[in-house]
Amino acid sequence: MTKHIFVTGGVASSLGKGLTAASLGRLLKQRGLKVVIQKLDPYINVDPGTMNPFEHGEVFVTDDGGETDLDLGHYERFIDENLTTESNATTGSIYSAVIAAERHGEYLGKTVQVIPHITDEIKRRIKVLATEDTDVLITEVGGTVGDIEILPFLEAIRQFRLDVGENNICYVHVTLVPYIGPSGEHKTKPTQHSVTELRSAGIQPHAIVCRSNEPISDDLERKISRLSNVPFEGVVNAPDASSLYEIPLLLNEEGLDSYICDSLGLDNPEPDLDDWRALVSRVVSATARVRIGLIGKYVSLVDAYLSVVEALNHAGAHHGVQVEIDWIQAEEVEGMLSEGRLKDLDGIVIPGGFGERGIEGKIAAAGFTRENDIPCLGLCLGLQCMTIDFARNVLELERAHSSEFDPSSPHPVIDLMESQRDVSDMGGTMRLGTYVAQLKPESQVSAIYGEDVVSERHRHRYEFNSRYRAKFEDTNFVCSGESPDGRLVEFIELKDHPFWVATQAHPEFKSRPDRPAPLFRAFVEAALHRAEGRNPQLLQMEEEFSN
Numbered sequence: 117m118t119k120h121i122f123v124t125g126g127v128a129s130s131l132g133k134g135l136t137a138a139s140l141g142r143l144l145k146q147r148g149l150k151v152v153i154q155k156l157d158p159y160i161n162v163d164p165g166t167m168n169p170f171e172h173g174e175v176f177v178t179d180d181g182g183e184t185d186l187d188l189g190h191y192e193r194f195i196d197e198n199l200t201t202e203s204n205a206t207t208g209s210i211y212s213a214v215i216a217a218e219r220h221g222e223y224l225g226k227t228v229q230v231i232p233h234i235t236d237e238i239k240r241r242i243k244v245l246a247t248e249d250t251d252v253l254i255t256e257v258g259g260t261v262g263d264i265e266i267l268p269f270l271e272a273i274r275q276f277r278l279d280v281g282e283n284n285i286c287y288v289h290v291t292l293v294p295y296i297g298p299s300g301e302h303k304t305k306p307t308q309h310s311v312t313e314l315r316s317a318g319i320q321p322h323a324i325v326c327r328s329n330e331p332i333s334d335d336l337e338r339k340i341s342r343l344s345n346v347p348f349e350g351v352v353n354a355p356d357a358s359s360l361y362e363i364p365l366l367l368n369e370e371g372l373d374s375y376i377c378d379s380l381g382l383d384n385p386e387p388d389l390d391d392w393r394a395l396v397s398r399v400v401s402a403t404a405r406v407r408i409g410l411i412g413k414y415v416s417l418v419d420a421y422l423s424v425v426e427a428l429n430h431a432g433a434h435h436g437v438q439v440e441i442d443w444i445q446a447e448e449v450e451g452m453l454s455e456g457r458l459k460d461l462d463g464i465v466i467p468g469g470f471g472e473r474g475i476e477g478k479i480a481a482a483g484f485t486r487e488n489d490i491p492c493l494g495l496c497l498g499l500q501c502m503t504i505d506f507a508r509n510v511l512e513l514e515r516a517h518s519s520e521f522d523p524s525s526p527h528p529v530i531d532l533m534e535s536q537r538d539v540s541d542m543g544g545t546m547r548l549g550t551y552v553a554q555l556k557p558e559s560q561v562s563a564i565y566g567e568d569v570v571s572e573r574h575r576h577r578y579e580f581n582s583r584y585r586a587k588f589e590d591t592n593f594v595c596s597g598e599s600p601d602g603r604l605v606e607f608i609e610l611k612d613h614p615f616w617v618a619t620q621a622h623p624e625f626k627s628r629p630d631r632p633a634p635l636f637r638a639f640v641e642a643a644l645h646r647a648e649g650r651n652p653q654l655l656q657m658e659e660e661f662s663n
C-alpha cells in the first residue's frame with residue numbers, strides 16, 4: 117500500500133516547500149523506494165498556463181503536455197522521474213471537474229457542496245497517483261496555512277488519515293523561524309502560531325521543518341517540539357543552503373528521512389547518497405566561471421526562467437565551472453550593442469517567451485552573437501528571433517518577422533501552421549509536450565546529442581515557415597532537425613560559427629543535475645572555450661579542478 121506524506125507550509129510563502137518535498141523524495145528514492153510527487157495548488161486558474169511568469173514564475177511542461185507549477189520542475193530534477201499532468205491539481209481544475217459532473221447529473225439531485233464533493237474530488241486526485249507500484253506519494257499543498265483558499269485541501273488531507281490509516285500517513289509542516297536583528301535571536305512564535313492554525317484544521321504534524329537563514333540551536337528545536345507536540349527528532353532545521361542541491365544532504369543530516377521512514381513503518385536502510393554528494397561537491401567546488409547573458413523579458417523575477425537557469429547550472433557542474441548569469445532586459449539590448457557588456461559575455465541564451473515586448477532586443481542580440489562569434493543558444497522564441505535576424509540581415513528579406521508580432525509582415529518567416537490558423541481558442545492551439553525530431557546526419561546537434569532521433573518538450577504556437585526553408589538552406593544556415601514528417605523545423609544551426617544553435621523545443625525541462633540537457637552542455641562548453649580564449653588562467657583552474 118502506498119504511504120502518504122503531506123507537506124504543508126506556514127508563516128510565509130516561498131519558504132521552499134517544493135524543494136523540501138523534492139529533497140525528501142530523493143532521500144526516499146535513494147533507499148530504493150518508488151516515489152511520486154504531486155502539487156495541489158489552491159488558486160482558481162485551471163492550470164498555470166495562463167499565468168504571468170512575472171507573478172508566478174515559469175510554467176513547467178511535462179512530457180504529456182501538462183502546463184504545470186514550477187515546483188514540478190524541482191520534483192523531476194530531484195527524484196529523476198518524469199511526472200505527468202496528474203501531478204498538479206488546482207482549485208480551478210477541481211471545481212471544473214465537479215461542476216462538469218454536476219451538469220451531467222452525476223450527483224443525482226443532491227446539493228453539491230465543498231464538503232464532501234470538492235474534498236472528495238481532491239482526494240480522488242491524490243488516490244489516482246497512489247498506484248500499486250508507488251511506494252510513497254508526496255503531496256505538497258501550495259499556499260500557506262491560514263489562507264482562505266487552502267481550507268478544502270486541508271480538510272481533504274485531514275480526512276485522508278482515516279481513509280488510509282494512521283500508519284500510512286505523515287504530515288510535514290514547513291515553517292519559518294525568523295531572525296530578529298535588534299534582539300539577536302531566532303523567534304519560534306510564528307511557528308507555534310502556524311502549528312496551532314494547522315491543528316485547528318484537525319491536523320497534528322508529525323514533523324516540522326524549520327527554515328531559517330542561519331542554523332538554529334537544539335534548545336530552540338526543543339522548544340518548538342514541546343510547544344507543537346512533535347517529538348524532538350521530528351523537528352528539523354533547514355538553514356539557507358549555498359546550492360539547492362545541498363538540501364537533501366542537510367535534511368538527511370538532520371535525520372528527517374529516517375524519522376519519517378520510522379513513523380511510516382518503512383524499512384530504514386541508509387540512503388545511498390554517494391553520487392549526490394559527488395554532484396554537490398562538483399557544484400560548490402568549481403572555481404572557474406563563465407558569464408552567460410540571459411536576454412529576457414521577465415528578468416526581474418528569476419523564477420520566470422527557473423528551468424533554464426537550472427539547466428545552465430547542470431551544464432556548469434558537468435564542466436566544473438560556475439555559471440554566472442548576467443540578466444539582460446531585452447528592451448535594453450539595442451542600446452547596449454556599442455558598449456562592452458555583450459562582448460564581454462562568454463555566451464548568450466535567448467529563452468522562450470510570449471508577447472511583443474523586447475522582441476527587437478532579442479533579434480538584435482541574435483544578430484550580435486552571429487556577427488561576433490559569441491556562442492548563442494536559442495530556446496523556442498529564441499529560435500524564432502535568430503531566424504528573424506538571419507532573414508532580415510543575411511537574406512535581406514525586408515521586415516521579416518513572426519506573424520505573432522507583425523501580422524502584415526511581407527515575410528512571415530515564423531508563422532502559424534496551416535492547421536492552426538482558424539482555431540480561435542488560444543489554449544487549444546499550442547503544441548504542448550513531447551515531440552520527436554529527426555536530426556540531420558553530421559550536423560552539430562546530432563553530434564551533441566549523439567543520436568539521430570531525439571525528443572524534447574514543446575510549448576508554442578508558431579513555427580519556422582517552411583516556405584522559406586530552401587532560401588535559408590542556400591546559405592550557411594542549417595535546419596538541422598525536423599519533425600518526422602519533415603514539415604516542421606525543430607533545430608537550426610550555423611556552419612562556421614562556434615555555437616549558434618537553437619531549438620523550437622524547451623530542452624531545459626528535461627535537464628537533470630547529473631545529466632545536463634545536451635544542448636546546454638555543449639553551449640556551456642562553447643562558452644568555456646570563449647572564456648579560455650580571453651583568460652588563459654581559466655584553463656589552469658579547470659585542470660586543477662579535474663585533478
Ligand code: GLN
Pocket residue numbers: 467468469470471495496497498520575576577578579
Ligand atoms: N511565442 C512563441 C510561440 O508561441 C514562442 C513561445 C515560447 O517561447 N514558448 O510560438
